[in-house]
Amino acid sequence: MKLPSNRFRRGRVPLLPIALVGLGLIAASCAPPVNIAAVPQAVNGCDAPTEDELVPEAPMLPGRNCLVCHSPDGQASRRVWTAAGTVYANADDKCNQGLAGVKVEIADATRKILITLTTNRSGNFFTSEPIDFRGVIARVSKDGKFKEMQGAMINAYCPECHYPGGIAPGRIFLN
Numbered sequence: 001m002k003l004p005s006n007r008f009r010r011g012r013v014p015l016l017p018i019a020l021v022g023l024g025l026i027a028a029s030c031a032p033p034v035n036i037a038a039v040p041q042a043v044n045g046c047d048a049p050t051e052d053e054l055v056p057e058a059p060m061l062p063g064r065n066c067l068v069c070h071s072p073d074g075q076a077s078r079r080v081w082t083a084a085g086t087v088y089a090n091a092d093d094k095c096n097q098g099l100a101g102v103k104v105e106i107a108d109a110t111r112k113i114l115i116t117l118t119t120n121r122s123g124n125f126f127t128s129e130p131i132d133f134r135g136v137i138a139r140v141s142k143d144g145k146f147k148e149m150q151g152a153m154i155n156a157y158c159p160e161c162h163y164p165g166g167i168a169p170g171r172i173f174l175n
Contacts, residue, residue: 034060035075042068044163046095053096059122062086063095063171065159066126084126085158087119087140088173098123099174102142106156109135131156138172145174 034054036042042065053061056076066084069076086095087102102119114136117125133155139148153161161168 034069036061036064038075039068041065044095044159045165050096053122058120058126059124061095062098062122062124063159063163065157065163066124067157067160070126079128081126081128082131083115083117083129083156083158084124085156085162085172086123087125088123088171090175091170091173093171093173096122099142102140102174105139105141106131107137107139108132109137109152111137140172140174142174147172147174 034056036049036054042061044063044065046061046063049061049064053059063086067081068074070079070081070084071077072080074080083106085104086098087104088097089099093099098119100119100121100123102123102125104117104119104125105113106115106117107113114131115127115129117127119125133153135152136156137149137152138156138158139146141147158172160166162170162172164170
């Protein structure tokens with residue numbers, strides 16, 4: 001009886017197909033570099049970002065106006081958000097001091113929850129889910145603390161209003 005060739009014996013795996021798949025995944029995850037200087041309206045009074053904050057991943061650029069870039073015509077147009085922002089523990093926290101693990105709920109005028117998000121390690125939350133923005137409110141909660149917007153809004157581009165000097169009373173915060 002003839003044994004099968006080495007490449008099909010038990011315990012041996014052909015490496016070339018695995019390597020090609022791995023390289024394909026790496027190439028697909030690469031994104032163009034972030035150029036925050038090209039979009040000054042995204043800065044929102046924040047200090048210059050760290051190198052880590054410029055990596056195009058979920059914890060990037062806390063406190064900045066996400067939707068300036070994450071829009072159909074923005075430099076991050078491959079990931080368009082319908083709602084996004086950063087939550088902080090305190091009103092005067094710096095941009096890079098966002099609060100992780102905060103529940104963010106966007107609800108309609110009757111307080112029916114449309115979507116629930118959770119902030120990541122940078123305090124950022126975001127979604128690309130379609131949301132009907134007629135009279136929505138937002139609320140945030142963590143560890144028994146809870147805050148809800150008093151008035152309805154027409155979008156969930158939170159950093160557009162929530163920043164020091166913005167038309168909302170500063171950052172989104174829990175304390």
